[in-house]
Amino acid sequence: MGFFDRGHEKESPLGNLRAHIGTFMYYVKVGKSKFKNKGAVGAIFVDMDNTKFLFQQATSGTMYMYDMKKKLDYTLWDAAIHKYTEDIQKLKDELLKAVDEGEENGSFMEEKEEEKKAEEEKEKEKEKTTEEEPIGDWKAHIKGQMKEAEEKARREEEERQKEKEQIVAAAEDTNEALTEADCRELWRLIQGLEREYKEMNRIADEWFAVHGKKTGCLTALVGMTLIPLGAMYGLYYLL
Incomplete structure (x- = not known):
């Protein structure tokens, strides 16, 4: 019923x-x-x-x-x-x-992980602010931006790889x-x-x-x- x-x-x-x-x-x-x-x-x-x-x-x-x-x-x-x-x-x-x-x-770390990610984002913003090249040094500035873009791409790839591993682990998990x-x-x-x-x-x-x-x-x-x-x-x- x-x-x-x-x-x-x-x-x-x-x-x-x-x-x-x-x-x-x-x-x-x-x-x-x-x-x-x-x-x-x-x-x-x-x-x-x-x-x-x-x-x-x-x-x-x-x-x-x-x-x-x-x-x-x-x-x-x-x-x-x-x-x-x-x-x-x-x-x-x-x-x-x-x-x-x-x-x-x-094992119940979702909220803590979100807080950790937020803190990491803040740190990244601080680094971007403090690492700005002096005005007028345009060559160094461009190199710095290129390096930052490469680093960002690397981090994103690492995150995607971690997500894939988590999905596979969840599918294979037989833990009671x-x-x-x-x-x-x-x-x-x-x-x-x-x-x-x-x-x-x-x-x-x-x-x-x-x-x-x-x-x-x-x-x-x-x-x-x-x-x-x-x-x-x-x-x-x-x-």
Whole structure:
């Protein structure tokens, strides 16, 4: 399901809830794709995507026809909430860790590099001012300009070569460490996840306040906390 659109809200509160879940899982899939080669962060998104069945089953009742009116199962919903609360916190922890490491090892140096370039430009201007030849010595003046032009061309060529090397290095980079761009993207996704998560909880709490915290026959399955969620998923389809 795509992004939640208030202009197309369904009359059913659970329809709205499923819409928010759809948007939440959209952010998860984006994170899974963008961070697939980024170590722990990628693994967290993969795990979040693999356990989406908790939301699916919590909002669709049980497998028995007579029980289909129980659209929101409290035990399953509570399990999903605890699971994804932990996952979002794990993402935050990884983000803070990456930011701290970036500050320590100097990998986030874009702003400092810009400042350095600005200072270099100022120094160049100073050199041009102080190295002006005396008025009247036109031969030396022309030679000086020719030399300056050659030096400028050399610097520009060096800059172009550096840019090429950086592009090649970025293309070949298999480092799992998060770059500044990765951190900014991860923070954007976390904000989106939390926004939808908050709305999902609000709708669910209101629904339980009206209908009560009813549970389905999958309660026992979710209660098997010692079994990994992936194994639980397989057991569900075997039952």
